[in-house]
Amino acid sequence: MNAEKKLTELKREDILEAALQEFLDNGFRATSMDRIAATAQVSKRTVYNHFQSKEVLFQVITQKLCDRIMQVSEHAYHSDIPLQTQLHAIAEQEMALLISDEFLNTLKMITAETLTSPELTKTNVDDFQESGIGVVKWIKEATKDGRLSVTDPVRAGKQFLALIEAFALWPQLYGYSTVPKKKEQQEIINSSVEMFLNTYAAGH
Amino acid sequence: MNAEKKLTELKREDILEAALQEFLDNGFRATSMDRIAATAQVSKRTVYNHFQSKEVLFQVITQKLCDRIMQVSEHAYHSDIPLQTQLHAIAEQEMALLISDEFLNTLKMITAETLTSPELTKTNVDDFQESGIGVVKWIKEATKDGRLSVTDPVRAGKQFLALIEAFALWPQLYGYSTVPKKKEQQEIINSSVEMFLNTYAAGH
DNA sequence: ATAAAAGTACACTGAACAGTTTACTTTTTC
DNA sequence: GAAAAAGTAAACTGTTCAGTGTACTTTTAT
Structure with missing residues (x-):
């Protein structure tokens, strides 16, 4: 067991951070799941283990953004x-x-x-x-x-x-x-x- | 020779009309050249004979729209x-x-x-x-x-x-x-x- | 009437990309 | 320390789509 955080939690955060960046820069359509995985330094399979689909990932992120801003x-x-x-x-x-x-x-x-x-x-x-x-x-x-x-x-x-x-x-x-x-x-x-x-x- | 207009001119208008419709309905990305050709009842090759690329076609159309509206x-x-x-x-x-x-x-x-x-x-x-x-x-x-x-x-x-x-x-x-x-x-x-x-x- | 210009049908290339499968390794849990 | 949970790499499926090449037909100009 890790003194800090569990690996799976860290990976999830990396994915969210990378996806946030990519979506903000390029929008939904122009952002590929491969690219998100690469930016997050995570295998694509891990992205899909955390988020069912690109749509779901996008919605999680926009909701977080709106919560913070609104x-x-x-x-x-x-x-x-x-x-x-x-x-x-x-x-x-x-x-x-x-x-x-x-x-x-x-x-x-x-x-x-x-x-x-x-x-x-x-x-x-x-x-x-x-x-x-x-x-x-x-x-x-x-x-x-x-x-x-x-x-x-x-x-x-x-x-x-x-x-x-x-x-x-x-x-x-x-x-x-x-x-x-x-x-x-x-x-x-x-x-x-x-x-x-x-x-x-x-x-x- | 036709009493009205040349065929090539009619085709061009058909393409513009179809593309206008499709672009307005679905935007640039979601509109395919195949679909424009089908809607215009024209072969895809003809579309490309009139317009160099999808981008060019889009710009011709948005410019016309802006001219009319603005x-x-x-x-x-x-x-x-x-x-x-x-x-x-x-x-x-x-x-x-x-x-x-x-x-x-x-x-x-x-x-x-x-x-x-x-x-x-x-x-x-x-x-x-x-x-x-x-x-x-x-x-x-x-x-x-x-x-x-x-x-x-x-x-x-x-x-x-x-x-x-x-x-x-x-x-x-x-x-x-x-x-x-x-x-x-x-x-x-x-x-x-x-x-x-x-x-x-x-x-x- | 004939050559050039334009159109057609359709197969094809090549790229992008969402999402899956597989065979294997690492981390966590008990 | 062994089972289960999570991660990895890479190949693969299936689809969409811009743009091209080809062989053929129709229209237009002279």
Whole structure:
């Protein structure tokens, strides 16, 4: 018996790590099980001993990635702090997530697979869909507190995030723009907060 | 000689039509040249006589699609019509494009290929990138006319479009929402116009 | 009418790749 | 230390598919 971990456990981790790398780099179709085995320095048979099929391996990996990334950002509402300040913090947190390599690479992979074989990524897309929930909750609380005037909090939340994603997500997904610099990030956030409050702050 | 068109021209069109159908339905990778030939009712050799390779055929087709779809929507500025009215019309036109089957299917295909083989769709993505230009021009004119107060027209344009795309594009791309109903479309447009003018109309 | 151009059918090459089988070795467990 | 569990290497099956070669027929141009 090994003082550390069992061999079979180590092998499993090697496979997961290699597959993660390969899938992120090349996507599902373009990644071969032979290559995963080689990268993991493991025989192909061992890969199949741990994972029934390429599909299963892919799903295990994307689920892990989504779990790690999709800690639905909760944004505590504070009745004693200016809305502008709070929204600024929310925007910064959301943007930090969007521009992280980890998030973008995962989204790229899942997007590609969603558009070619939706079944493969069903649960992952469901995860992404729920990402805006934290903001919506914050908006509801600020509304209940009388400081926002919002009739459709889900729509308002989507709008706020859309203003950020337009600069910090979609252009990067398509590769026609790189991650905005710090100064530009601040401008985007300021402008988004301003637009949101101009429309939704209570008392005009 | 034929009174109509030469056979070779007809064949070429049959191939393009079949390939368009197959690529839109199944994407680049999942479409085989054998299948295109069968659908076009043409021998595979003929396909290769007209198009050097699968890549070339794909690029010809995506370029045609983009040309048809990307008639950069020009929006004439009228100094004698309320901005709200004009923006409403602009939003309606943009939304009509986004929710059209033709646009969405093309975007799905090009997105999928962009994320797996960027070289294959380079020029297409460049096209999409320019799509917001019409709105930006309108904003510049309204600003010059003193009715908008906008320091960064490109950013303002992206923001306006983002507010629409958040409801009428991205959810449909990922398949977690269907095209909004007429009534919902109007609400989205009204809200987008309102947000935009609340921030950018001249004189607060 | 005839030569050149284009099309057809179909067999073929060569590569990639998911997943299996086999015969053997190493690690773990009791 | 022996049985069972896990790993290994490598060959193999079966399939898909881009692209070619060939021998033949149809269309078009002059």
